Amino acid sequence: MTTSALRLVDIQKGVVNRSIFISEELYKQELEQVFGRCWLLVGHESQVSKPNDFAATYMGEDPILLTRDSKGKLHAFLNMCRHRGNRICRADAGNAPSFMCTYHGWTFATDGKLVGVPGYKEAYFEELDRSQWGLVEAGQIDSYKGLVFATWDKTAPSLRDYLGDAAWYMDLLVDRREGGTELLNGVHKWVLKANWKFGADNFGGDNYHFPITHGSSVTVRGNARSFSAPINSQPERVNVNAGNGHTILGRYIGEGDSNNDQSGARSVDYFNSIKPEVKQRLGDARSRQGSFGIATVFPNFTWHGGPMVRLWHPRGPAQMEVWSYCIVDKAAPQELKDMMRQNLTNSFGPSGFTEQDDMNNWLQCTATARSRKALEYVMNIQMGKGHERKSEMIPGQLSSNVSETNQRAFYSRWAEIMAAPSWAQIHIDPRTK
Numbered sequence: 001m002t003t004s005a006l007r008l009v010d011i012q013k014g015v016v017n018r019s020i021f022i023s024e025e026l027y028k029q030e031l032e033q034v035f036g037r038c039w040l041l042v043g044h045e046s047q048v049s050k051p052n053d054f055a056a057t058y059m060g061e062d063p064i065l066l067t068r069d070s071k072g073k074l075h076a077f078l079n080m081c082r083h084r085g086n087r088i089c090r091a092d093a094g095n096a097p098s099f100m101c102t103y104h105g106w107t108f109a110t111d112g113k114l115v116g117v118p119g120y121k122e123a124y125f126e127e128l129d130r131s132q133w134g135l136v137e138a139g140q141i142d143s144y145k146g147l148v149f150a151t152w153d154k155t156a157p158s159l160r161d162y163l164g165d166a167a168w169y170m171d172l173l174v175d176r177r178e179g180g181t182e183l184l185n186g187v188h189k190w191v192l193k194a195n196w197k198f199g200a201d202n203f204g205g206d207n208y209h210f211p212i213t214h215g216s217s218v219t220v221r222g223n224a225r226s227f228s229a230p231i232n233s234q235p236e237r238v239n240v241n242a243g244n245g246h247t248i249l250g251r252y253i254g255e256g257d258s259n260n261d262q263s264g265a266r267s268v269d270y271f272n273s274i275k276p277e278v279k280q281r282l283g284d285a286r287s288r289q290g291s292f293g294i295a296t297v298f299p300n301f302t303w304h305g306g307p308m309v310r311l312w313h314p315r316g317p318a319q320m321e322v323w324s325y326c327i328v329d330k331a332a333p334q335e336l337k338d339m340m341r342q343n344l345t346n347s348f349g350p351s352g353f354t355e356q357d358d359m360n361n362w363l364q365c366t367a368t369a370r371s372r373k374a375l376e377y378v379m380n381i382q383m384g385k386g387h388e389r390k391s392e393m394i395p396g397q398l399s400s401n402v403s404e405t406n407q408r409a410f411y412s413r414w415a416e417i418m419a420a421p422s423w424a425q426i427h428i429d430p431r432t433k
């Protein structure tokens with residue numbers, strides 16, 4: 001059963017069977033093999049900075065409570081009462097020393113222990129072993145510079161090994177400045193009738209769509225100039241296959257090259273002003289580049305320098321729930337933080353200029369996969385195959401910014417993990433920088 005996934009993704013030919021976007025059977029397997037085993041983003045330390053802080057999220061379809069217990073330790077628990085299975089917490093975020101289930105009142109502390117059972121003496125005759133009925137906890141939890149990840153799988157490699165070279169690029173999002181980053185208030189959430197992989201694929205590797213999909217919104221906003229360049233005429237723009245299924249869209253400013261970013265983004269002044277600090281913290285190569293701006297960490301965590309952290313939560317093969325957070329440098333001035341939040345809302349989110357364009361395409365790509373006839377024809381990810389290159393300056397496999405190297409990396413990782421019986425059979429690319 002599991003090896004069938006390898007037949008659906010043929011990287012040599014550069015084709016993918018569309019059933020991976022619509023099959024119920026593959027979806028169930030995905031929840032187990034991909035979301036049940038990979039490291040998944042569960043939040044940011046700024047959401048749970050104080051003892052007894054909590055924030056709700058999901059790992060796949062599993063409702064999760066991220067908590068910081070009274071001693072300061074982070075936990076990721078299944079948000080489920082161990083009695084009948086009621087949600088133990090309905091709030092998105094807050095601070096509470098314990099969670100009382102609204103059904104019969106079992107009460108759990110922020111370290112997961114079952115600390116209260118109504119009728120423990122009179123109804124259970126003190127025979128219930130409360131130590132065995134605490135909250136179900138993730139197999140591993142760890143942070144990378146403020147971003148908190150968890151996996152159900154105790155045998156998964158360490159988070160650092162899992163991230164590999166993607167961490168080098170992620171530093172440009174989370175480690176630019178002293179004090180790191182924080183999430184601004186709240187989460188933007190919406191449901192979309194599209195397979196989650198379309199979002200992950202697009203943000204981690206698809207510059208090809210930009211002038212076409214976003215042509216009208218870019219024109220309306222009056223900054224069409226930067227998108228009118230002929231395809232692949234900007235050698236400093238690259239796609240990076242960072243290994244382990246992680247893919248990045250970025251800019252690569254070599255020594256002597258100038259940063260010719262004409263995007264006119266209002267935050268450019270800020271990023272220029274912090275370059276000396278970035279150089280001191282992250283070195284020359286990363287301070288010189290424009291931005292390694294958009295990426296997908298396999299499977300469903302996307303970041304966008306614009307400034308967004310996003311999760312593509314699966315909700316069945318033909319539906320996803322998008323969760324989008326605004327992430328900013330803690331040390332940035334408030335005015336800049338406000339501006340970045342506004343920029344993000346203008347572009348992304350259910351009513352964002354560019355987001356609406358994207359969503360419409362992903363909906364249709366998912367809908368057509370329902371067609372019996374469409375399933376007879378494979379999806380094409382052949383662009384730029386064999387034209388990848390390496391650089392001494394930055395890690396990973398580089399390709400032109402309009403190529404499908406990153407799609408091949410993403411879908412082949414998906415197939416590998418879907419086919420492997422355990423982590424022992426899944427390769428890990430080491431971190432090289």
Ligand code: FES
Binds near residue numbers: 081082083086102
């Ligand atoms: S379901 Fe939670 S106490 Fe019964």
Ligand SMILES: [Fe+2]
Binds near residue numbers: 213214354358
């Ligand atoms: Fe887009």
